[in-house]
Amino acid sequence: MSDVLNFDETCLFCKIIKGDIPSAKVYEDALCYAFRDINPQAPTHILVVPKAHIRSVAEISANNEALVGHMFTVIAKIAREEGLEEGGYRVVSNCGPDACQSVPHLHFHILGGAKMAEGMA
Numbered sequence: 001m002s003d004v005l006n007f008d009e010t011c012l013f014c015k016i017i018k019g020d021i022p023s024a025k026v027y028e029d030a031l032c033y034a035f036r037d038i039n040p041q042a043p044t045h046i047l048v049v050p051k052a053h054i055r056s057v058a059e060i061s062a063n064n065e066a067l068v069g070h071m072f073t074v075i076a077k078i079a080r081e082e083g084l085e086e087g088g089y090r091v092v093s094n095c096g097p098d099a100c101q102s103v104p105h106l107h108f109h110i111l112g113g114a115k116m117a118e119g120m121a
């Protein structure tokens, strides 16, 4: 967990985690933070981010795999608490330009609350 304390002053999500930019918080613990997406693409659309500034899935390694595993435990807990478990939900992480990643701080989208179209996984 060597990058737990990483922080990037220019990063939007680092500023949200720090509280410098407001967000609709859903969950927080020592390692991660979750908040509602400002431009929801589903009735429930939540972003789960590590407090450490990890740029994307491409930076996941043995150094932070426990953190990422923890984030998935948190994702399942949030989905349960948001009432998404029965209907199901999608977890997405866009990595890099071809995937249209727009914020270079690792985040998992939790999308649910309505039947989705098939395609794009």
Ligand code: AMP
Pocket (backbone or CB within 6 Å): 012, 021, 023, 035, 036, 037, 038, 039, 040, 047, 093, 094, 100, 101, 102, 103, 104
């Ligand atoms: P991505 O395009 O996968 O990098 O996802 C970035 C997400 O961050 C998008 O779904 C945006 O709507 C969302 N977003 C951008 N700015 C904010 C903000 N200030 N508060 C909440 N969500 C945001």
Ligand code: ZN
Pocket (backbone or CB within 6 Å): 007, 008, 011, 012, 013, 014, 015, 052, 053, 054, 104, 105
């Ligand atoms: Zn960041």
